[in-house]
Amino acid sequence: xxxxxxxxxxxxxxxxxxxxxxxxxxxxxxxxxxxxxxxxxxxxxxxxxxxxxxxxxxxxxxxxxxxxxxxxxxxxxxxxxxxxxxxxxxxxxxxxxxxxxxxxxxxxxxxxxxxxxxxxxxxxxxxxxxxxxxxxxxxxxxxxxxxxxxxxxxx
Ligand code: RTP
Ligand code: MG
Numbered sequence: 346x347x348x349x350x351x352x353x354x355x356x357x358x359x360x361x362x363x364x365x366x367x368x369x370x371x372x373x374x375x376x377x378x379x380x381x382x383x384x385x386x387x388x389x390x391x392x393x394x395x396x397x398x399x400x401x402x403x404x405x406x407x408x409x410x411x412x413x414x415x416x417x418x419x420x421x422x423x424x425x426x427x428x429x430x431x432x433x434x435x436x437x438x439x440x441x442x443x444x445x446x447x448x449x450x451x452x453x454x455x456x457x458x459x460x461x462x463x464x465x466x467x468x469x470x471x472x473x474x475x476x477x478x479x480x481x482x483x484x485x486x487x488x489x490x491x492x493x494x495x496x497x498x499x500x
Contacts, residue, residue, distance in 0.1 A: 354430040355383065357479040359468035362418035364458045371454060371467065375425060378437055384424040384484055392416045398482055401475075407463065414463055422483040431476055434469045441465060 358375065360368050365387075375382065390398065395416040402408050425434060439446040439453025442462040446455040458466035470476035 353426045355424055355426050355480060356430040356434045356476045357470045358423040358425050358434055360421040361466055361468060362420060363460045363464040364466035365419055365421055367458050368421045374454060380425040380427045382423055383426050384487060386422045386483060387419050388422060389419040390416050410463060424480055424484060431470055431473060438467050438469045
């Protein structure tokens, strides 16, 4: 018998320190938008961990203040699953700058919950490879590996 493999895309969402006390409301929006929340973890990252997480921005002008902000308090990390999860979550998140988000995407999460150009409430992975890396980074003990076809049937 054939065992079709069903691929459901995952992405990493982070509720940043300025919005973490609004996590319940943001999770409501996430669920209403058709995502399943697969994993969830509240964590306070150190500056070193934050630097690793945002390594792609190392050397940029805003990097030191980004690290200080993201390590200033707890964050909520969420693994989301949905068809087209990466692009759809980025769309729901809205533009990086909160003030621009309020002008152009007034229903986006950043427009609703962000503070300024840096404290913008939420993070979303931007590519498949960054999603995989970021999920492993924040959920190192629970890596989801697919069961090869055939093996599942024998169990
Ligand atoms: P994120 O990675 O957090 O989802 O945000 P993003 O893709 O929309 O923006 P990105 O360019 O990756 O920047 C990462 C985070 O750095 C802060 N930032 N501050 N002051 C500034 O000019 C500035 N630019 C970026 C924001 O917190 C941004 O989300
Ligand atoms: Mg980014």
